[in-house]
Every structure is written in structure tokens, then in C-alpha cells.
Amino acid sequence: MSQTNRQFVLGKRPEGKPDRDTFELEETGIPEPKHGEVLVRTLFLSVDPYMRGRMRDRESYADPWDVGEPMAGHVVGEVVDSEHDDWQAGEFVFGNGSWSEYATLDGDDLTPVEPSANVPLESYLGVLGMPGRTAYFGTREVVEPTPGDTVAVSGAAGAVGSTVGQLASFAGARVVGFAGSDEKVDYLEDDLGFDAGINYKETDDYRAALDEAAPEGVDGYFDNVGGPISDAVFTQLNVDARVAVCGQIATYNDEGVATGPRKLPLLIPSRARVQGLLVGDYVARFEQANARLQEWVESGDLVHRESIVDGFENAPDAFLGLFEGDNIGKQVVNVAEPSE
Ligand code: NDP
Structure with missing residues (x-):
């Protein structure tokens, strides 16, 4: 040693x-x-x-x-x-x-x-650590996908997002993910079972891309990123949509907040519920989450x-x-x- x-x-x-x-x-x-x-x-x-x-x-x-x-x-x-x-x-x-x-x-x-x-x-x-548990509780208890819903995920090919998309898919939702390369979009669509992926780095108009990928609008949004991607998703929220604000990595290196809550008016017609998510709040149930995640991973159903x-x-x-x-x-x- x-x-x-x-x-x-x-x-x-x-x-x-x-x-x-x-x-x-x-x-x-x-x-x-x-x-x-x-x-x-x-x-x-x-x-x-x-x-x-x-x-x-x-x-x-x-x-x-x-x-x-x-x-x-x-x-x-x-x-x-x-x-x-x-x-x-x-x-x-x-x-x-x-x-x-x-x-x-x-x-x-x-x-x-x-x-x-x-x-x-x-x-x-x-997947069996903090990111997996974040995805587990945030998807099931904040986004609450049901069959027929459309769920959008930002940071979709990352640790949290890749699990979120699969759990939403298990619940019967159509799942659309934003990620930053064609390789990541292929991973979402070919390996993780997302219905559509959007390479936001090759897309000028996020709103139009989302409209095409989610023609029925968005019922649930799991946000890992914030910034312009979230701005676009907020324009597509359906009535009674649920939004989990998990992370805002697009702004973590900003020294000041450049933007105000300019998308909040969109919550009036949609009556969407936007909820901050902190995985530590679920600590009492970490064991339960891990047991379920482990089953999915061991069976090969949950790809990581x-x-x-x-x-x-x-x-x-x-x-x-x-x-x-x-x-x-x-x-x-x-x-x-x-x-x-
Ligand atoms: P990831 O594995 O998703 O890694 C970060 C990813 O963010 C990168 O791979 C990159 O993917 C994407 N990204 C970086 N900069 C930008 C940008 N400017 N715009 C859009 N996408 C960007 O990290 P985690 O899964 O660990 O975490 C995801 C988010 O969830 C983070 O914001 C994190 O802080 C948050 N989090 C919150 C928790 C909570 O309890 N609230 C717990 C755990 C995580 P790409 O190629 O797609 O750009």
C-alpha cells in the first residue's frame, strides 16, 4: 500500500x-x-x-x-x-x-x-446512487406520468435524465428528451426507449422541434437544465401539467440571474404545477427506492x-x-x- x-x-x-x-x-x-x-x-x-x-x-x-x-x-x-x-x-x-x-x-x-x-x-x-434516487422520486412523485401522457426530459442522456425517461416510459408515457449530440439522441432512442430525442445543439428553434416531437403537448416535464430549453418546454405545457425542477445546469456558471420569471405567465392557461425537487427530502425512503431500482437493473429492464x-x-x-x-x-x- x-x-x-x-x-x-x-x-x-x-x-x-x-x-x-x-x-x-x-x-x-x-x-x-x-x-x-x-x-x-x-x-x-x-x-x-x-x-x-x-x-x-x-x-x-x-x-x-x-x-x-x-x-x-x-x-x-x-x-x-x-x-x-x-x-x-x-x-x-x-x-x-x-x-x-x-x-x-x-x-x-x-x-x-x-x-x-x-x-x-x-x-x-x-443509477443505484443519488442520481437514480432523484430520478425515482422526482418522476413518480412530482411528474407523476400516466399512460397517454407526454413527458419531456432535459439533460436526458445524463445520470438523472436517462433514468427519468425510462421510468416515465415504464409508466406508459410518450417520452421526449433533449440532449447535446447525435450520439446521445441515438442512445435515447435506440437503447433507452425514448420515443424521440432532440439534439438541442443542432436545433435553432427548440419550440418547433418539441412541437414536432410532442404534437399532443407536454403533460410532465423533468427539468435538469433550465435556460432556453425550459423556456421552450413551458410554451408547450398542457392543462394540469407537472414540472419537476431538479437542476438548472445551464445557469450554474452564471454570476447573475440574467432572466426574470418571464415564462410564468404561461402557467396561467396551463394551470401547471411547478415544483422544486431535492432528493434529500426522501432519505427515509432511499432503501425502498434502491430495492426497486436494483430489481430493474438486475433484470436488465433499466439501462444505465x-x-x-x-x-x-x-x-x-x-x-x-x-x-x-x-x-x-x-x-x-x-x-x-x-x-x-
Ligand atoms: P448529468 O449526468 O446530466 O450531466 C450534466 C449534463 O448536463 C451534461 O452531460 C450535459 O449534457 C448537460 N448540460 C451541461 N450544460 C448544459 C447547458 N448549458 N444546456 C443544456 N444541457 C447542459 O448530471 P446529473 O444527472 O448528475 O444531474 C442532472 C441535473 O440534476 C443537474 O442540474 C444537477 O444539478 C441536478 N440534480 C439535482 C438533484 C436534486 O436533488 N435536486 C439531485 C441530482 C442532480 P448535454 O450533452 O445534453 O448538454
Whole structure:
């Protein structure tokens, strides 16, 4: 085992788009677990769009990171040393760790991870992790698709969106997804069972494209993106439509809010319900969601993909790529291989 540990800390707060200088790589010693703790070697690290919010000096649902503070993130790892009765060396775990090669984590906060043929380790950061649960609760309890509905999804080929579209389809809805390349649109239509995909980067008129893909209008909208895509979807909402506002990645790098609530008048004729969604609100039912998602994944009904960037030192690039649309499905970093 190497005697050094590497970790990323917030190097400086970005203005606008983050870049490599946002992150600082530090070498430290490998920490020793205290009573109740477990030393975990990171195998896969999750990079997520919400982390952009933590780089700002502004209170939100996730606290801002201080400059110089190690960056937190979900990890799948291997227990190296344990001072907790429930965990032994060699076991795979999921935990709320940090951008580091090794971390000591509270053994009470870890959950077991069991890889199998259809369920690779990294899927516990995606379809069986926070993004999958976001999709599960947001689709079923906010968008509430029923047979015959049309559901639109933005960020459709990403971790959350790709699961949302499939769950809406399972519920009998026609599903239309916005994504940023032809390859992604093919993935939506050929692998995930979306009825139509729109490559928004090759489309000038989102509204006309949506009108063509969803001629009956939109009954449910799962919004991961915001910005002009959402502006277009709001014009197509049917009476009593449900909108889940999950993410607004199109504006995460903006320093000010450039636009007012100019689309809200459209909610009057549609009487649509627009609801913010925060996956943490459903924590009491995470186990239930995971059991169902796992069944679908193991049976092969729920398709998932992970985009893997190799090498701990490349974690910043994996994060920055989320804003360029580099990923299909869940973006993770492969930090190390399991020991033999
Ligand atoms: P994704 O896997 O979807 O990755 C982000 C994707 O966003 C990119 O692949 C890119 O795809 C798309 N994107 C980036 N910039 C833009 C832009 N300007 N306009 C349109 N699309 C853009 O991430 P996640 O699935 O992890 O998260 C999706 C959203 O859900 C995020 O906004 C995230 O913050 C939010 N979220 C919210 C949660 C909650 O509890 N509220 C929980 C989890 C996630 P493309 O090629 O299509 O552009």
C-alpha cells in the first residue's frame, strides 16, 4: 500500500466557468481510523453538477466549501482498515467521502455495495446512487406520468435524465428528451426507449422541434437544465401539467440571474404545477427506492451507463466535462482497482 494520500481541495472560487485552477492537488499522509471509523480506499469517485454550487460563497442546501477545504463527494471504495464492528478489510462500501485516494469515514454512515454482472461497482454512484434516487422520486412523485401522457426530459442522456425517461416510459408515457449530440439522441432512442430525442445543439428553434416531437403537448416535464430549453418546454405545457425542477445546469456558471420569471405567465392557461425537487427530502425512503431500482437493473429492464475517466489526478477534468456534455450517463472517476 502506498504511504501517501492525494486529495483535491478547492484552490480558488471560480468566476464563471471553473477551470483547472479551481482545484488544488495536495499530498498528505494516509489517515488512521479512530474508534467507530473505517479507512476506505477510493475505487470510484462521483463528480456531480451540484458541486459547482459548493464552490460559491453562498449558503444553499449544500454548504459552500472554504478555499483550501478538501472537496466532498460520494465514493465507492474498499475497506482497508476498520475500527467499526460492522466492517472488515476487503469489503466494498458506498460513502459520503471526499476527492481523495483514502479517507476515514464514520462506519455508521457506510452502506454495503455488492457488484454483480449487471451491477458494476460504479453503478452505486449512478443509477443505484443519488442520481437514480432523484430520478425515482422526482418522476413518480412530482411528474407523476400516466399512460397517454407526454413527458419531456432535459439533460436526458445524463445520470438523472436517462433514468427519468425510462421510468416515465415504464409508466406508459410518450417520452421526449433533449440532449447535446447525435450520439446521445441515438442512445435515447435506440437503447433507452425514448420515443424521440432532440439534439438541442443542432436545433435553432427548440419550440418547433418539441412541437414536432410532442404534437399532443407536454403533460410532465423533468427539468435538469433550465435556460432556453425550459423556456421552450413551458410554451408547450398542457392543462394540469407537472414540472419537476431538479437542476438548472445551464445557469450554474452564471454570476447573475440574467432572466426574470418571464415564462410564468404561461402557467396561467396551463394551470401547471411547478415544483422544486431535492432528493434529500426522501432519505427515509432511499432503501425502498434502491430495492426497486436494483430489481430493474438486475433484470436488465433499466439501462444505465457510466462514463469513466481514469486516474485520480483527472477528477477535475471529469467534473469540468459535465458542463461540456462529455458524459453519457453517470460521470465517475476510476481512482483505483480493487485489491486481489
Ligand atoms: P448529468 O449526468 O446530466 O450531466 C450534466 C449534463 O448536463 C451534461 O452531460 C450535459 O449534457 C448537460 N448540460 C451541461 N450544460 C448544459 C447547458 N448549458 N444546456 C443544456 N444541457 C447542459 O448530471 P446529473 O444527472 O448528475 O444531474 C442532472 C441535473 O440534476 C443537474 O442540474 C444537477 O444539478 C441536478 N440534480 C439535482 C438533484 C436534486 O436533488 N435536486 C439531485 C441530482 C442532480 P448535454 O450533452 O445534453 O448538454
